[in-house]
Amino acid sequence: MNPLLRRRTPRSRLGRLCVFGLGVTLLALTVPAPSAAADPVPPVTGEILGTSGIGTYDETSDALRVICDAPRSITGITLYRVSNEVFEPVTGIEPTCTSVSADNGVVTLTDPQQFTAIGDTSQDDSSTSNCPPGAVATGFRGHAPGIGEIAGLQLLCAYLNADGTLTPAPPGGAAFIDPEDAGTEITCDPGSSAVGVNGATAGNEEPNSGEITFFALECAELSFEGQPPVDGAPNTTWPAATLMSDSTPASNLITEPGQARWYKFAIQPDSTVQLDLTGLGANYDLTVFKDIDQAFTFLTSTEDLALLGAEFAADAYSPSAFSPSAFSPSAFSPSAFSPSAFSPSAFSPSAFSPSAFSPSAFSPSAFSPSAFSPSAFSPSAFSPAVSLPSAFSPSSLAPRGLTEAEFREAFSGAQTRSLIAVSAREGTAEESVRTATWSNTGFFYVRVHGRNGASSTQPFQVSLTTTGGSCGTPLDSFPDSPSIVGEPGSARTVILTDSRRLPGLDLAQLQGFADRAEIDGVVVDADTVPLLRDLNAQADTLVGCGYAKNLVAQA
Incomplete structure (x- = not known):
């Protein structure tokens, strides 16, 4: 097959609708000057190779091969068809091309644009399949019943790292995919991601019209010159956290007092995760957080600025809250401890057998004051010595409507409200945290931090093990999909x-x-409502995952 190569000027993406719905010490913040940050580095694109496709293609077909303008990758597609009660094939496919760059070892995706479409996009029924934020397309699932017309598509996705490697990510939404028959799965070559699409329409009097009869992806390897390797990335703040997974443990150094290393990994509800910190050359603590970015977005929304101010008000931790009157003797009167409350049957000897209380379980070191030092629980803050993705530069404050003080409080406050577990053993003993994900979606964040400024030239290792989970894959909340807007x-x-x-x-x-x-x-x-449609499509493909349907209800 030798489809024609056509390029057109990309159109700006339609404006998004807004969703209308329902004792810590803050560390000092110094925001780095914009001039201190290096310019983002675009990727080097390797040879572009097409995947196999679904559907049919012959000499009567109208072909169109669309390649994103460099340095862009495919992060989503929109499918169009005639609205009808009976099955209608797809008549148009419009890819979303997103700019890709690396900034100090952190890959960022910005400025998504709807690009040249295949077929007719004027139909009144549409559905999208968008990769999660920060992920690019690496393949697709598709269904072409009957004589070969495309019935639905779903993108397969991965996170792109600064060393050119890919980390698995949740798939995009199921655009018109039949939950009973997801069809054929086709992927780019290992290490490659999609930079274009290839398709054809049925031969017609009007070129590039009629039903879509063939679809494939155009893929290439992306690499970044002069970027630090993954293990050397400056992941010293949570916005610059390095992606990790069960199959990709992390290793790094803490070489300066007060330095921290941050990681994040995708989670699915109703599962259990275990993190192990090994190879310690100094006294390090391991801290686990829920999705800090979600909390930060919540705190920096306009309606939550007042709440944020109240949480960090000067009197929030006033000494009066801990005055002697708060612990008056009457609170511990004898009647509160009547003999009947401590009857012999309540304390049978077997309940307190020696094996239940082995000395090692209550050794003094397990409860030493340093294990509960403020540094183990205090939030990390900016420092002039660290670099952040451009999304967190001072110029980003104005669009968010934040003052520098509000930004500083939200940056620390998001960590405080997301904290879920700490492992703080003495010395160089290995650290370990095991926790449930409950009904959470998105990411969990991990911080490795030197106790009281501890550092070492010996690299540590962080490994992740995930078990359980009724969904089988992390869930996408589709933050980029428009929702309905409420109007008086x-x-x-x-x-x-x-x-x-x-x-x-x-x-x-x-x-x-x-x-x-x-x-x-x-x-x-x-x-x-695109958001509800995407969430419903995700739930349809994960029939045994009740949490996927909960996301629909919460939207």
């Missing part, structure tokens, strides 16, 4: 429905009911 109005009733899940539903008839004077309502079709 006089309606008294909201009628929520989903035309995709209620075949045969007559929306016009439902709207007529809403227009009745005694109802005075508006109809909201969940299938017209």
Whole structure:
């Protein structure tokens, strides 16, 4: 197959709708001057090779091969088709090309743009498959029933590291994928990611029109010149955390007093994760956090600035809160400890057998004051000596509507409210944390920090083991998918429905009911909300994962 090579000027992506829904010491913050940061480095693109495809292609087909303008990669696709109660094939595919760069060992993806489309994108029914933030496409699942028309697609994704390696990521949303038959899975060559798409439409009088009959990806290896290797990346703050997984343990050094090393890994709900810190050359502590970036986004939203100020108010930890009156003798009166509360049967000898309380379990070192020192729990802050991704540069404060003080408080506060576990043993003993993920999605963050400024020239290792999980894969919350916007109005009733899940539903008839004077309502079709559609599609492909459906309800 020799499809034509066509390029067109990319269109700006449509504006996004807003979602409308429902004792710590702060460390000093000095924001590095913009001039101190190195310019982002674009990737070097290797030879572009096409994958195999799904569907059919012959001499009567209209072919189109679309390659993103360098330095961009495919991070999403939008599919279009005619809205109908019966099956309709895809008539148009529009890729999203996102700029890729590396900044001091951290890969960033910015400025996503809708690029040249294959086929007809004027249809009224669309669905997207977007990789998680920070991930690029490395393959796809697709279904082409009947005579070969494309019925649906889902991108397979991976996180791109500054050394050119790829770390597995959750797949994109299932765009028109049948949950009963996801179809064929096709991937780029190992180490390669998608930089373009290749497709064809049925031969037609009007070029590049009709149903999509063939789809494939164009892939290439991406590498960055002059970037630190993964183990040497300046992951000294949580925004610059290095990605890790069960198959890719991390190793690094802490060479300066007060330095920390940060890592993050994708999680799935209802699973258990264990982190082991080994090879210690000094007294290091291991700290685990929930998704700090989610907490930071919450704290820096306009409606939460007042809450943030209250959390860090000067009197939040006032001495009066711990005054003697707070612990008056009456709180410990004899009646509170009546003899009946301590009857012999409540304390049978077997409950306190020697084996239940072995001396080692209560050794003095396990409860030494240093194990609970403030440094083990205090949040990390900026330092002039560290570099951050450009998204956290001073110029990013203004668009967020934040003052420098608010940014500083949110940066530390996000860590404080996300803390879930600490391992702080004495000396060079190995550290270990085992914790559940509960219903969390996104990432867990890991910090390795020297106790009281400890450092060493000996590299440490952090390994991750994940067990359980009813979903089988980390879940995507689709933060880039638009949601519905609430607007003031006089309606008294909201009628929520989903035309995709209620075949045969007559929306016009439902709207007529809403227009009745005694109802005075508006109809909201969940299938017209991209966020809900993406979340529902994800839940459809993970039938045994109740948490995926919870994300739909929470949206």
